Amino acid sequence: MSNEKAVAVVTGAGRGIGRATAVRLAADGYLVVAADRDKATAEDTAAAVRAAGAAAESLELDVSDRTGVHEAFEGVRRRFGRIDAVVNNAMWIRYVPLVDVDEETVDGMLGVGLKAAIWTMQAAVPAMTAQGSGAIVNLSSPAAVRSVPGGAVYSAVKGGVSSLTLQAAGELGPLGIRVNAVLPGAVPTEGARSVVDPSGYELRKARTPVGRLGTPEDIANAIAFLCSPDAAFVNGHVLAADGGFQVT
Ligand SMILES: NC(=O)c1ccc[n+]([C@@H]2O[C@H](COP(=O)([O-])OP(=O)(O)OC[C@H]3O[C@@H](n4cnc5c(N)ncnc54)[C@H](O)[C@@H]3O)[C@@H](O)[C@H]2O)c1
Numbered sequence: 001m002s003n004e005k006a007v008a009v010v011t012g013a014g015r016g017i018g019r020a021t022a023v024r025l026a027a028d029g030y031l032v033v034a035a036d037r038d039k040a041t042a043e044d045t046a047a048a049v050r051a052a053g054a055a056a057e058s059l060e061l062d063v064s065d066r067t068g069v070h071e072a073f074e075g076v077r078r079r080f081g082r083i084d085a086v087v088n089n090a091m092w093i094r095y096v097p098l099v100d101v102d103e104e105t106v107d108g109m110l111g112v113g114l115k116a117a118i119w120t121m122q123a124a125v126p127a128m129t130a131q132g133s134g135a136i137v138n139l140s141s142p143a144a145v146r147s148v149p150g151g152a153v154y155s156a157v158k159g160g161v162s163s164l165t166l167q168a169a170g171e172l173g174p175l176g177i178r179v180n181a182v183l184p185g186a187v188p189t190e191g192a193r194s195v196v197d198p199s200g201y202e203l204r205k206a207r208t209p210v211g212r213l214g215t216p217e218d219i220a221n222a223i224a225f226l227c228s229p230d231a232a233f234v235n236g237h238v239l240a241a242d243g244g245f246q247v248t
Pocket residue numbers: 011012013014015016017018035036037038041061062063064088089090091092112139140141142183184185186187188189190191192
C-alpha cells in the first residue's frame with residue numbers, strides 16, 4: 001500500500017490518553033496505527049478516527065512481547081513505508097504497599113511500562129534511521145518524582161521511563177530521532193480511576209494550581225507538540241502537562 005502521510009504508532013490507544021492522542025495525531029494529519037492489547041477498543045479508536053475523516057488502522061499488540069513488537073513495527077513499515085512518531089502510552093497499573101508487592105505485579109508493570117518502551121524504540125529505529133527523522137514520546141508520571149501511597153512499583157517504572165528518555169535522546173539524536181516524555185497531571189481515565197478514589201481526586205485537584213483535573217486531550221496536546229516540527233529542537237525533555245501540580 002502506498003502512503004503519503006506521516007505515520008504514528010500509539011500504544012494503549014484503546015482508551016484514555018492513548019485514544020485522545022490517536023484522535024489528535026490523526027487530526028494533525030498522521031496516519032495513526034492505534035495499538036492496544038485489547039483488539040476491540042483499538043478498533044473502536046481507529047473507527048472513530050476514520051468516522052471523523054482521518055486515517056487510522058487498529059493493531060492488536062501486547063507491547064510487553066519483544067518479538068511481537070518488533071514484528072508489528074516491521075509490519076507497519078512494510079505496509080506504510082515509514083514510521084514518523086511513536087507514543088509509548090500503554091500501561092498496566094496496580095497500587096500495592098511495598099511490603100506486599102509480588103513478582104506478578106513487578107513483572108507485569110515493568111513489562112508494559114518500561115521494557116515495552118525499550119522494545120518499541122528498538123523496533124522504530126530502523127525506519128526512523130532510514131528516514132533520518134522521527135519523534136518518540138514516552139509517558140512518565142508525577143509518581144516518578146513524588147511519593148504516592150502504594151505506588152512504589154509504578155514510581156520505579158515511571159522514574160525509569162524518564163531516565164530512559166534522557167538516555168535514548170542522547171543515543172538516538174545523532175540519527176535524527178528525538179525522544180521526549182510527557183508527565184501528565186491527574187487525569188481521571190478508566191485506568192487511573194481503578195487506583196485513585198474520588199477523595200484522591202479531590203486532593204489532586206486542590207493541589208493543582210490551575211484548579212482542575214486534566215483531560216486526555218490536555219495530555220494529547222502536549223504529546224502532539226513534541227511530535228510536531230515545532231519541537232524540532234526539543235530532545236530529551238520531560239514536559240509536565242499537569243496544571244502546575246509539580247510545583248506545589
Ligand atoms: N491518567 C493519569 O492520571 C496519568 C497520570 C500520569 C501518567 N499517566 C500515564 O499515561 C498513560 C496512559 O494512561 P491512561 O490513564 O490513559 O491509562 P488507561 O489504563 O486508561 O489505558 C491504558 C491502555 O493501555 C492498554 N494496555 C495495557 N496493557 C497493554 C499491553 N500489554 N499492550 C498494549 N496495550 C496495553 C490498555 O488496554 C488501555 O487501553 C500511562 O502510561 C499512564 O501511566 C496517566
